[in-house]
Amino acid sequence: DTGVSQDPRHKITKRGQNVTFRCDPISEHNRLYWYRQTLGQGPEFLTYFQNEAQLEKSRLLSDRFSAERPKGSFSTLEIQRTEQGDSAMYLCASSLTVFYGYTFGSGTRLTVV
Amino acid sequence: RKEVEQDPGPFNVPEGATVAFNCTYSNSASQSFFWYRQDCRKEPKLLMSVYSSGNEDGRFTAQLNRASQYISLLIRDSKLSDSATYLCVVNDNAGNMLTFGGGTRLMVKP
Numbered sequence: 001d002t003g004v005s006q007d008p009r010h011k012i013t014k015r016g017q018n019v020t021f022r023c024d025p026i027s028e029h030n031r032l033y034w035y036r037q038t039l040g041q042g043p044e045f046l047t048y049f050q051n052e053a054q055l056e057k058s059r060l061l062s063d064r065f066s067a068e069r070p071k072g073s074f075s076t077l078e079i080q081r082t083e084q085g086d087s088a089m090y091l092c093a094s095s096l097t098v099f100y101g102y103t104f105g106s107g108t109r110l111t112v113v
Numbered sequence: 114r115k116e117v118e119q120d121p122g123p124f125n126v127p128e129g130a131t132v133a134f135n136c137t138y139s140n141s142a143s144q145s146f147f148w149y150r151q152d153c154r155k156e157p158k159l160l161m162s163v164y165s166s167g168n169e170d171g172r173f174t175a176q177l178n179r180a181s182q183y184i185s186l187l188i189r190d191s192k193l194s195d196s197a198t199y200l201c202v203v204n205d206n207a208g209n210m211l212t213f214g215g216g217t218r219l220m221v222k223p
Contacts, residue, residue: 033210040121042200042213043157056209091156098204098211099145104156 002026004105006092012111013082020078021108025094032075033102034067035091036060043091049075082112116140117214119201125220130191134217136201137183145204146177148186150197151216157200160186191221 005024013019025032030051035043046065048056051072061067064082069075079086089109093102119136126132138146146163161168163175163184174187184201201214 035213040215042117042215045210045212048210098208101145101147101149101159101162101202102211104158107156109154 004092004094004103006090006105006108008108009106010109010111012113015084015112016081018078018080019082019110020076021090021092021110023075023077023092023094023105024073025075025092026103027073029094029096029103030072031095031098032069033093033095034075034077035093037089037091037107038087046077046090079110082110084112086110087112115214116212117201117203119199119214119217121215121217123218123220125222126191127222128191128193130221131187131189132191132219133185133187134199134201134219135183135185136214136217137181138201138203138212139182140203140206140212141179141182142206143203144208145211146175146184147202147211148173148175148184149200149202149213151200152197157213160199188219191219193221193223195219196221 032049034046037043049069064080067077089107091107092105095102148160149157150160151157167176172189176185198216200216
């Protein structure tokens with residue numbers, strides 16, 4: 001499989017718990033992005049990595065959110081002390097250059113109860 | 114003002130109809146433009162890039178008007194399978210990431 005993989009596909013968690021999502025990009029892609037999407041809205045940018053360096057973070061990314069890409073390959077997104085407002089689809093994408101667009105993974109759907 | 118604005122729709126059209134969507138963007142420095150398609154509860158998938166000269170891919174035609182800062186997508190001979198949300202996408206100032214519009218929902222009816 002040469003696409004972008006995300007795990008898990010679905011996560012239901014209780015408010016206040018921590019959750020971690022994983023993304024495996026297309027292997028040749030050095031750029032990795034995290035987006036969040038809620039129902040009826042377009043994807044909203046969260047953060048961006050080039051290789052292992054986190055180069056940009058959205059103001060949407062509160063202190064409870066942290067992302068890593070330790071060896072420039074897979075990435076993790078952690079949400080601490082989840083809130084109901086964190087319920088969304090979390091999308092990972094990768095690319096060689098933004099000029100060719102992104103390839104998205106299937107997303108992780110988070111439900112906070 | 115949102116960076117990328119789209120009419121959310123829905124656009125309800127009969128099979129075989131021609132339908133057009135427009136999108137406006139605020140960043141005059143944007144250089145890359147795309148249309149993505151997103152099916153319900155699935156990830157967005159690249160439909161086509163949008164070039165200054167306009168481009169066509171089968172039944173789909175995309176146009177860019179830099180002076181007015183809008184992008185269009187024309188779908189001819191609509192099929193039931195075209196029913197989806199169409200996302201207008203532009204790159205940011207630094208060219209590092211893409212900004213998505215809220216999407217336009219299309220429903221093609223028999």
